[in-house]
Amino acid sequence: MHVTVEIAGEDTHELEVDADATYGDLLAPVDLSPHEVSVLVDGEHMPTDQPVEHDHVRVVRLIKGG
Amino acid sequence: MRPDLDPEQLDRYSRHIIMNDVGPEGQAALLDTDVLVVGAGGLGAPVLQYLAAAGIGRLGIVDDDVVERSNLQRQVIHGDDDVGRPKVDSAAEFVTGLNPDVTVDRHELRLARENATDLVADYDIVVDASDNFATRFLVNDACTLSGTPFSHGAIFQFEGQVTTFSGDSPCYRCLFPEAPPEGTVPDCATAGVLGVLPGTIGCMQATEVVKLAMDYGETLEGRLVAYDAAEMSFEEIPVAAKPDCPVCGDDPAIASVADASYEGRCSLAED
Numbered sequence: 001m002h003v004t005v006e007i008a009g010e011d012t013h014e015l016e017v018d019a020d021a022t023y024g025d026l027l028a029p030v031d032l033s034p035h036e037v038s039v040l041v042d043g044e045h046m047p048t049d050q051p052v053e054h055d056h057v058r059v060v061r062l063i064k065g066g
Numbered sequence: 067m068r069p070d071l072d073p074e075q076l077d078r079y080s081r082h083i084i085m086n087d088v089g090p091e092g093q094a095a096l097l098d099t100d101v102l103v104v105g106a107g108g109l110g111a112p113v114l115q116y117l118a119a120a121g122i123g124r125l126g127i128v129d130d131d132v133v134e135r136s137n138l139q140r141q142v143i144h145g146d147d148d149v150g151r152p153k154v155d156s157a158a159e160f161v162t163g164l165n166p167d168v169t170v171d172r173h174e175l176r177l178a179r180e181n182a183t184d185l186v187a188d189y190d191i192v193v194d195a196s197d198n199f200a201t202r203f204l205v206n207d208a209c210t211l212s213g214t215p216f217s218h219g220a221i222f223q224f225e226g227q228v229t230t231f232s233g234d235s236p237c238y239r240c241l242f243p244e245a246p247p248e249g250t251v252p253d254c255a256t257a258g259v260l261g262v263l264p265g266t267i268g269c270m271q272a273t274e275v276v277k278l279a280m281d282y283g284e285t286l287e288g289r290l291v292a293y294d295a296a297e298m299s300f301e302e303i304p305v306a307a308k309p310d311c312p313v314c315g316d317d318p319a320i321a322s323v324a325d326a327s328y329e330g331r332c333s334l335a336e337d
Contacts, residue, residue: 008303009225009292035246043288043304045241058303060290062242063220063227065254066109066197066264 004056005030017052024048026057037061071097075167079121092280093121097167099279102126102185104177104205105195106153108259109219111143112268113193113275118161118168120276125161126171126189129153140261177201179323182208191278192216193271197253199245203332206231206238207323210313215278217271217286222252224260226267229290229305230274235314236288236307243312245332263295 005013005026013030023039023046034048040058071079071090075097082088082096101122103110106129117125133141133148133156141153148156154172161170175181177196186192186208194205194216202218209216213233220227231237270291277283292301312319312326312334319334320326327335 008290009294009299009301033250035250038242040241040303040305043306045243045308060227060241060292060303061222061225062246062251063222063225064197064199064202064251065221065259066105066107066195066219 001052002055003052005059006057007032007059008061021052022049023052023057026052027059030059032059032061035062075121078165078167082120087282088280092282095280096121096276097123099191100124100126100189101191101193101275101279102128102189103193103195104128104201105197106141106143106157107131107137107195107197108140108221108254108264109195109268109271110157110193111141112265113195113219113272114143114157114161115164116269116272117275118165120272121165121167122275122279123167124169124171124189126173126185127154127157127161128173128175128177128185129157130174130176140259140264142265177204179204179326179328182323183212186212186214189214191275193275194218195268195271199251199332200328202238203245203326204323204328207313207320207326209233210235210237210239211320211322217274217278219264219267219271221259221263221267222254223257224263224294224296226263226293226295227290228267228270228274228286228293230278230286232285232287235311236305237311237314239313240308240311240315241290241305243308245330248330260295263293266293266295 003015024034038060039046041054079093133144143160144156154174158170215233290303
């Protein structure tokens with residue numbers, strides 16, 4: 001399955017993943033941990049243990065500082 | 067709303083008042099708005115500066131820290147003479163010196179489960195200018211549960227995020243359901259932050275508060291802006307309500323801040 005992973009404010013990555021890949025599986029190839037980001041499809045948060053059902057996701061980093 | 071601006075106020079706010087889209091009514095709305103700013107650090111500094119200058123009638127400031135010299139590279143309301151002083155004192159002096167119209171409430175404390183609901187209930191709008199996840203999740207939960215609109219801002223190195231939540235749905239937990247495990251996300255103290263970055267993000271937060279107070283324009287509700295100072299780029303990310311959100315979802319598990327823990331992952335309380 002081909003998935004476009006767009007990291008907000010950063011690069012966009014084109015990935016080929018297994019048919020049973022989860023949203024969490026999209027993160028390691030782009031050097032991100034599930035703990036530090038939220039995976040969004042049309043603005044809705046996708047649990048990282050859910051199978052990928054969309055060919056385009058956006059990833060938003062969780063930022064702490066203020 | 068107070069329509070009666072005195073001659074000094076007509077002068078001070080003249081550049082607002084002459085705008086057709088603000089006018090005396092808009093300025094009166096600002097003067098009648100109570101805003102709670104959680105955090106008087108990097109983001110809180112420009113937020114307080116511009117809200118004070120704009121004539122927000124009452125500003126509550128929550129912070130339990132003292133000013134450190136390493137703050138001064140970005141926390142522009144504190145000065146070298148303030149090092150060692152409580153930030154709420156330094157911030158309150160700045161606000162009063164800038165605009166005597168503004169009433170300042172100093173809350174020298176850490177926002178906690180025990181005080182958050184009462185504090186939020188006393189204000190019309192809240193600004194999350196905090197620097198830790200426990201406070202961020204607590205601000206979200208207390209505001210969303212009480213229907214209080216709030217502005218969210220966050221900064222890291224060259225990167226900033228800003229959005230506005232209406233107090234309904236979506237909320238911050240729709241975007242980030244839980245805090246990350248301790249130590250997995252670096253903070254500004256360990257990884258650094260560009261000194262001008264909180265100025266940009268904090269000014270955007272102040273802009274959102276001013277619009278909310280005047281009920282004017284389009285806020286960032288349902289949109290998060292990601293700013294990259296290194297590339298000087300802004301990106302807009304839609305934020306949708308999460309049906310199973312524990313706070314604003316269809317069957318919320320958190321009905322009061324007592325139902326959640328604000329330590330570790332900021333998830334449901336075990337007791």
